[in-house]
Structure formats: structure tokens, C-alpha cells
Amino acid sequence: MNFENSLSFAQELDLRDPLKSYRDLFHIPKVNGRPALYFTGNSLGLQPKTARSFIEQEMKDWEMYAVEGHFKDSKRPWMYYHKFLKDSLAKLVGAKPIEVVSMNQLTVNLHLLMVSFYRPTERRFKIIAEAGAFPSDQYMFETQIKHHGLNPDDTLIELKPRQGEHNLRTEDILKTIAETGDELALVLLSGVQYYTGQLFDIKSITKKGQEVGAKVGWDLAHAMGNVPLSLHDWGVDFATWCSYKYLNSGPGNVSGVFVHERYAHDSNLPRFAGWWGQEESTRFQMTKGFKPMTGADGWQLSNVNVLSSAAHLASLEIFDKVGVNALREKSLLLTGYMEFLINELSGEENIFEIITPKDPESRGCQLSIFCHKNGKMLFDALSSEGVISDWREPNVIRVAPVPLYNTFEDVYHFARILKEHIQKM
Ligand SMILES: *Cc1c(COP(=O)(O)O)cnc(C)c1O
Numbered sequence: 310m311n312f313e314n315s316l317s318f319a320q321e322l323d324l325r326d327p328l329k330s331y332r333d334l335f336h337i338p339k340v341n342g343r344p345a346l347y348f349t350g351n352s353l354g355l356q357p358k359t360a361r362s363f364i365e366q367e368m369k370d371w372e373m374y375a376v377e378g379h380f381k382d383s384k385r386p387w388m389y390y391h392k393f394l395k396d397s398l399a400k401l402v403g404a405k406p407i408e409v410v411s412m413n414q415l416t417v418n419l420h421l422l423m424v425s426f427y428r429p430t431e432r433r434f435k436i437i438a439e440a441g442a443f444p445s446d447q448y449m450f451e452t453q454i455k456h457h458g459l460n461p462d463d464t465l466i467e468l469k470p471r472q473g474e475h476n477l478r479t480e481d482i483l484k485t486i487a488e489t490g491d492e493l494a495l496v497l498l499s500g501v502q503y504y505t506g507q508l509f510d511i512k513s514i515t516k517k518g519q520e521v522g523a524k525v526g527w528d529l530a531h532a533m534g535n536v537p538l539s540l541h542d543w544g545v546d547f548a549t550w551c552s553y554k555y556l557n558s559g560p561g562n563v564s565g566v567f568v569h570e571r572y573a574h575d576s577n578l579p580r581f582a583g584w585w586g587q588e589e590s591t592r593f594q595m596t597k598g599f600k601p602m603t604g605a606d607g608w609q610l611s612n613v614n615v616l617s618s619a620a621h622l623a624s625l626e627i628f629d630k631v632g633v634n635a636l637r638e639k640s641l642l643l644t645g646y647m648e649f650l651i652n653e654l655s656g657e658e659n660i661f662e663i664i665t666p667k668d669p670e671s672r673g674c675q676l677s678i679f680c681h682k683n684g685k686m687l688f689d690a691l692s693s694e695g696v697i698s699d700w701r702e703p704n705v706i707r708v709a710p711v712p713l714y715n716t717f718e719d720v721y722h723f724a725r726i727l728k729e730h731i732q733k734m
Contacts, residue, residue: 310642312649319721322646328639332714334358334627335557340695346719346726348698350711351503351531351675354557354624363623367615385622390613391606397625398565401633402529402548403539407573407604411552411565411621412585412611415530416445418549418564421608423453425568425580426524426547427495433522434459435489437496439477440467443503446528450497468498475664475679476507476671479514486517493523500532500548504701506665506675508536512543519544530554533565535640535673537633540567555711556628558621563614566605573604583610631713639712640674646717647676647710650724660731661687664705675709677701683734690730696723 312318323329335355337344347355370383379388391411399406412418427436434457438450454461468477468485486493496518501508511527518525527548532538534555540548548567552558572578580601584592586609588600601607648663655661661680666672680687684704691698691706698708710720 310645312646314650314653314721314724316718316721319646319717322642322717326639326717328631328635328712329716331627331631332716335714337714338697340697343695346696346723348696348708348710348715348719348723350557350714351535351554351707351709352699353553353560354534354555354711355714356559357557357620357624357627359623359626360559360620363619364616367619387613387615390615390618391609393622394565394618394625397629401534401538401625401628402550402567403537403543404541404567405570407606408541408570409565409567410605410609411563411618412609412613413564414561415528415549415551415564416449418566419446419449419528420453421581421610422526422547422549422566422568423449425572425578425608426526427453427457428579429457429459429464429494433492433494435464435466435492435494437466437468437482437485437489437493437498437518437523439498439502440469441504442467442499443528443530446497446499475505476502476666477509479510482509482514483517486514486521486523490521493518493521496523496525498527500527500529500538501535501673501675503531504677504705504707506531506672506677506707508532508666508670508672510671511538511540511545515543515545519546531675532673534628534633534636535675537637541570545569546572552621552624556621557624557713559617562617562621566608568605568608570604576601576607580608581610585609585612627713636712640710641669643710643712643715643717643720644672644674644676645669647708647720647723650720651676651678651727654724654728654731660734661706673709674711675707678706678708680704680706686734687727687730690733691723691726694726696726 370378374382380386394411395406398409451461454464515525524546529548529550533550551564552562582599586601586607661678663676664679665676688700688706
């Protein structure tokens, strides 16, 4: 599409947007009495208007039935609450329902999955990750490796972009995997890199890692609800994500995991267990002897945090309705429009550059703007005008136009405000 830098063009795109009605399903925060230009759905998604009534339903059932709410009388019996989330999650990651479950939080789940899928031996013990991974993931790697009595310096291989580049090339990732060969135990990367916004080639990387005999897992924190995924068909061993970023389920809300069907009946796979992972038929016999439920359910530890899962359910209902493919279609256009406007502004002076890949197939909706000068000043100026974006040291402004609730007009105004402040600089 040939984009134009004008308000009327942006408004025209909004008029023709088949998803335009979805914005109304969310509470848009206000700044200075006006709806914010909210571009931080990659950090905390907006509140679906239905979230409150879903939570209130559980408050009511708790009030009315107390412990009986686990079983029969409540609208959604708490005992089975995780099951109500399963089908929607499976659709979002391209999995079978047996391969997914919502539980815990993301970093907890990374640790639990490492217990099952990182099984270093004397020969095969190395892990490939990306350099500059999200700090929680870095701490997880470090402490897991030490837990096995190994030294992170000899164990963790961190992939870095080539000199002068910001993103990893797939060919370089595949080459490192091949070179590490039978020393490689695990590849664990983020699906979409939180800092650069790069979307990795999950399919090829998974295939290559498994070819050399390693397990391949994915941290999908920034990919879930952002880009279409086909974890089952890609043969991914395991994955985990959080629900409060693109999934709009509320601060700190429950994470989810994917474990490939090939492990569904493997009760010998090491794991840390809890009663909620125990076979349902014997869960309440309170006896010794852990027998995991089949599939991802067998990794659950604890009974469901129902109050917060209610908000998750409210949000997933919206994703069920809209479908991730329709979201992606709008997302390509919306992010493409933002990229076009930003590049027009940066012009010859090269004030900033977008370090997110230019190829739309190698990114989700986020753009990371690397400022060559005055970055923080620009960021603060944007904030004062009602733009909610985020700042990542040393000099990146991250903006994520989210197709569920952002408009082309939002994107236009973002660029207009950016322009005004550049002219003042
Ligand atoms: C957001 C994010 C986290 C956050 O972890 P929590 O356990 O949910 O606090 C971890 N890893 C990545 C890659 C993230 O983007």
C-alpha cells in the first residue's frame, strides 16, 4: 500500500479497518483529560471492559458458595478453571489443547520447564541463547546452570548480531547450532526479542536444533497474541509466555506453557510436581506416588488462582472472536504505517533509526527506535503530550501499535508529535 502522511489518510484507514469495533472493548487510559496514545501493549495490555464482571462473577460465587464453588454450584467450577482457558490458548499458539495449560508465572515456568528439558550430560551440556536476553531469563540461565554444578561461562553460548548490525541473522543462528553439534543440549530463545522486536524463525531454528540432538524451547512473552504461531507443527519441544502483555489479562497475571504432544504420555520425564499435576482420578486420594496427568496438565503444581484467571478468560474471549490471523493482517498495516511515518521524519539528518527488522515477516507489531541523540529528552517530551511508550537504556524508545485497540489515527498523531519536538530540538 502507498501510505500518505496525512490525518485524512489515517482516518480513511480507520474507517476501512474491519477490526475497528474492538477498540471499544477496552478501557483507554487518559492523560491530561484526553485518551492516551497508548503504545505499551507490549508491556502491559489494556483492560478489557469485561474483565471486571468476570472477576465479580467469581467474587459472587465465593460469597454464595464458599468451598462448594470448587465443584458444582458456581458458574465456572474452580476445580476445572484452567480448562476453560485451554482451547483459546491452544488456538493462539497453534497447539492441541492437550499441549497447553495456564499456570504460575513466566519465570517460574521457565525454571520448571528447564527441569524437564535441560538434562546436561558430560558431553552434551551447552545452551544457546540470545545475548541481551530479558534479565529474568538471564538470571534463570545462570542459576539453572549453576544448579547443575556447571560454569555459565563454558555452558551458555550467547548469540550476538554481526558487527554494526542490530539483529541476529537466521543463517548465523543455524551455523552456531551446527557447530555446537553434539555438545548442544538446549536452544532457548525468545520468539520476539523484547529490545529489538525481532521475530525469530522459530520453525527453522527448532528443526536445526533438533537435528543435532538438542531440545528447543521458546520464551514467547513478546510473541503471544502478537504473531501467529504453529508450535505443534513446528515441532517445538516446549514454550512459555505471559498473559499481561499482548494478552491483556492484567498486571502479573498467570502465564501459560506448551509441551509438545510427543511428551504427553511420558511420565518418566523429570519434573517438579504438585498435586494439581496429579492424575485427576487419584488427586484427592491424598496418597503417595506421583502419576502425572497426560499432556501439559501434568506440569501443574498448584490449584488455580481463580480471581486473576477470570480476567485472563475475559481477555481470551476477545481473542477467540477476532482470531490471531485477522490481528496479524491489521498489525502488518498498522506497524508498516508507523514505520513509514517515522522514516519520513528521521530524514537525511539521521536523528534516529529503527533497529527492528525492516522485513515485516521478521517482526511483530513493536518498533524500537534507536535515538542517535537526545533520546531521553524526546521520550519525555512525547510523554508530556500523552504518548505512553517506553524507554529502554541506553537509548531506545519502544512503541507497539497494537492492532486490537490502536488506530491509524493514533499512529499519525504519534508521528506528528514526534515531528514537532524534533523541530524544537
Ligand atoms: C516480560 C518478560 C518476562 C517477565 O517475567 P515474569 O516472570 O512474568 O515477571 C520474562 N522474560 C521475557 C522475555 C519477558 O519479555
